[in-house]
Amino acid sequence: MTDEKVALGISGSPSPASSSRGLVEQALTLLSGRGWETGLIDLSALPADALLARGEDPAVSKALDRVAHAHILVIGTPVYRATYTALLKTIFDLMPQDHLAGKVAVLIATGAIAEHMLAIDHGLRPLVASLAGVTASNGIYATPGDFTDGAPGEALAQRLANAIDEALRLAG
Numbered sequence: 001m002t003d004e005k006v007a008l009g010i011s012g013s014p015s016p017a018s019s020s021r022g023l024v025e026q027a028l029t030l031l032s033g034r035g036w037e038t039g040l041i042d043l044s045a046l047p048a049d050a051l052l053a054r055g056e057d058p059a060v061s062k063a064l065d066r067v068a069h070a071h072i073l074v075i076g077t078p079v080y081r082a083t084y085t086a087l088l089k090t091i092f093d094l095m096p097q098d099h100l101a102g103k104v105a106v107l108i109a110t111g112a113i114a115e116h117m118l119a120i121d122h123g124l125r126p127l128v129a130s131l132a133g134v135t136a137s138n139g140i141y142a143t144p145g146d147f148t149d150g151a152p153g154e155a156l157a158q159r160l161a162n163a164i165d166e167a168l169r170l171a172g
């Protein structure tokens with residue numbers, strides 16, 4: 001498979017049973033069903049010192065390399081203090097200028113309250129743009145009411161499918 005069909009998830013939740021990571025995984029499953037090679041970077045599993053630029057670590061270098069070779073990114077985070085987590089931000093702070101040029105990102109955030117949905121447009125979208133990436137306009141924001149027994153409800157699943165369709169169109 002060529003680099004043009006690689007989709008990579010990036011999860012910025014420290015939680016072992018993460019709702020946002022679950023949505024990233026569902027998005028990757030949809031992309032896999034459309035013939036894309038998929039993978040996931042779980043930032044909570046990477047060494048913190050290297051993520052904080054206190055030193056280098058092969059696992060973090062490899063993660064950055066995987067981002068460089070992906071064409072679609074699925075970025076997921078819980079909302080912490082009205083924006084993405086510090087954990088998510090670490091990997092973006094390690095990327096060189098324009099590292100996301102030519103890539104399309106699907107943005108996913110989960111939060112406790114609906115009022116913080118703007119974390120997608122005020123936080124995640126400019127984060128990707130600062131590295132020259134393009135984002136699908138269909139951002140996915142979900143609160144506990146969007147899930148049934150831990151699984152995305154019908155409306156949320158449909159929003160996810162719409163976002164993936166858009167990302168595929170943008171990826172051309």
Ligand SMILES: Cc1cc2nc3c(=O)[nH]c(=O)nc-3n(C[C@H](O)[C@H](O)[C@H](O)COP(=O)(O)O)c2cc1C
Pocket residue numbers: 013014015017018019020021077078079080081082083110111112113114116
């Ligand atoms: C430190 C901390 C800060 C949080 N801040 C917010 C917040 O500002 N707004 C909000 O809607 N939810 C907030 N939450 C709730 C999480 O966003 C919510 O539980 C989310 O669904 C967790 O996602 P995860 O399961 O992927 O980790 C916070 C949770 C924690 C632990």
